[in-house]
Amino acid sequence: MTLHMDVDDVRSGGAGLRGLAPGAQNAPRRVEGPSRSAADRNGGFATGEAGTRWQAALAAVASGVERRLDWQGEQVVGSADDLESADAENGTRFKDIQGDLPAGPTR
Amino acid sequence: MPTYQDALSAEPSQFVDYAAQMTAAANDLTAHQGEYGEQVAQINVHWKDTANDAFNGDVSKVNAHVAQVVGEVNGAAAGLSAAGAQMAAECAMLNLADAALKAAGFDVQPAPLVTLGAVQRIAIAAAGPFGAVVEAALQAQAAAGTAGLQALLSLVNAADAAAGAALSAAADLLKPLDDKTGTGDENRDLKKAADHSGTGTEEEPSEEDEEAVEEEAEEETEEEQEEPAEETPQPESAQQTPGQGEMPQTPDMEDFAPEVPELDNPWETAELPDPEEFGGGLASGGGLGGGAGAGLGGAPNPGGLATGTGTVAPGALAPGAAAPVPAKASAGAGGRSGMGGMMGGGGRGGGAKNEDETARESNLTEDPDEDVWGIGSDDDPYA
Numbered sequence: 001m002t003l004h005m006d007v008d009d010v011r012s013g014g015a016g017l018r019g020l021a022p023g024a025q026n027a028p029r030r031v032e033g034p035s036r037s038a039a040d041r042n043g044g045f046a047t048g049e050a051g052t053r054w055q056a057a058l059a060a061v062a063s064g065v066e067r068r069l070d071w072q073g074e075q076v077v078g079s080a081d082d083l084e085s086a087d088a089e090n091g092t093r094f095k096d097i098q099g100d101l102p103a104g105p106t107r
Numbered sequence: 108m109p110t111y112q113d114a115l116s117a118e119p120s121q122f123v124d125y126a127a128q129m130t131a132a133a134n135d136l137t138a139h140q141g142e143y144g145e146q147v148a149q150i151n152v153h154w155k156d157t158a159n160d161a162f163n164g165d166v167s168k169v170n171a172h173v174a175q176v177v178g179e180v181n182g183a184a185a186g187l188s189a190a191g192a193q194m195a196a197e198c199a200m201l202n203l204a205d206a207a208l209k210a211a212g213f214d215v216q217p218a219p220l221v222t223l224g225a226v227q228r229i230a231i232a233a234a235g236p237f238g239a240v241v242e243a244a245l246q247a248q249a250a251a252g253t254a255g256l257q258a259l260l261s262l263v264n265a266a267d268a269a270a271g272a273a274l275s276a277a278a279d280l281l282k283p284l285d286d287k288t289g290t291g292d293e294n295r296d297l298k299k300a301a302d303h304s305g306t307g308t309e310e311e312p313s314e315e316d317e318e319a320v321e322e323e324a325e326e327e328t329e330e331e332q333e334e335p336a337e338e339t340p341q342p343e344s345a346q347q348t349p350g351q352g353e354m355p356q357t358p359d360m361e362d363f364a365p366e367v368p369e370l371d372n373p374w375e376t377a378e379l380p381d382p383e384e385f386g387g388g389l390a391s392g393g394g395l396g397g398g399a400g401a402g403l404g405g406a407p408n409p410g411g412l413a414t415g416t417g418t419v420a421p422g423a424l425a426p427g428a429a430a431p432v433p434a435k436a437s438a439g440a441g442g443r444s445g446m447g448g449m450m451g452g453g454g455r456g457g458g459a460k461n462e463d464e465t466a467r468e469s470n471l472t473e474d475p476d477e478d479v480w481g482i483g484s485d486d487d488p489y490a
Binding site for chain 2: 001002003004005006009010013014016017020023024026027028030031033034035037038041042043044045046047048049050051053054056057058060061062063064065067068069071072075076079
């Protein structure tokens, strides 16, 4: 299997995902005012209350998407950090092994 | 359920506006999804491995979820828009009827109930002997007006109830994604798999295991100390104590050392031991981690066979990752072995320690005096 990662690009991509996450709130924010206005100006109408509920449900969905995107970005950044640290760790290990090899003439 | 006064003062067009904003919100979600897709594509250009596959699997779930939400939002918007328009029309008709009745001199009570107004009562009084006829005609008009208003109000109520129920159902359909609060188990697994040193990231043994391992180590150390150095020639690195061991692969070498009988002279074991000494059976250590090696004991031994098995920590499953700790535990499961122990000891060949050829030879059962192999006394290094 091909394994490949441009660590810096992936890390910045993960950060980009995290930055993108709050954009999910644009949708519920857009309907927040109209839902409240429709409920206030149509007192007694079940539709007004339902509209408020619907907006809250959409906000919850958007929050879920926002959290998931933020989590994905965090995982992507973590994967990049992990691979980088694993690479550094392996390098250190090989250096240690190299240093432990007895020096001197070979038989 | 709105009352008559609620219906008169309502602005159902607000619902239509709300529905329009819902549609715009769906477009916002779609636009956000597009940006998300671009970001993911940019990440994928620079990343290919199983973790990336898992990431894209999760991305697909998010995309499917958002697409479903967009569809539900658009559906709710369409329903609310139609219901809002209907209610707006019905409320407008209600207002027109109310205004027409009031213009005709009727009073409209909140029930709604249309009654005769003051001007009409004056007209009835002015009609003289025809007053009763005029009153009856006006009362009939009032009753018809009441019926008309109630019918219109019921239509508004029905439309509101239907729209409210539909919007509530649409709200119930909007389920947020499950939160993922983990910190990345796959990353921890990756670290475990990447750690080939066998130290640091493996699971800590329990206290009982630690005690057992310590006891084994003490016994084996004592045995090794009793052995003359010349009888167990080993590589220099293997003769180092754990504290002196500098090679990363051999910090725990003594824990895995084969259990060599306490012998001053390896040929002394040429005679078969008393079977009762090995009542517990002969055993050998396991192979690498999960390997199970069976030591073949002598036939008279009542215990027969015993096996040592090792378990491998999940993190040690990566290729090339030896499992020294499980192997150590399995090595200790064997009793003091004679020939069988040595045979079983071969199961650890893949471990971090070399074969002890001298110890293997020391357990041959042939009588050395017979020179069965045709080795002259001059060539016998043990002579």
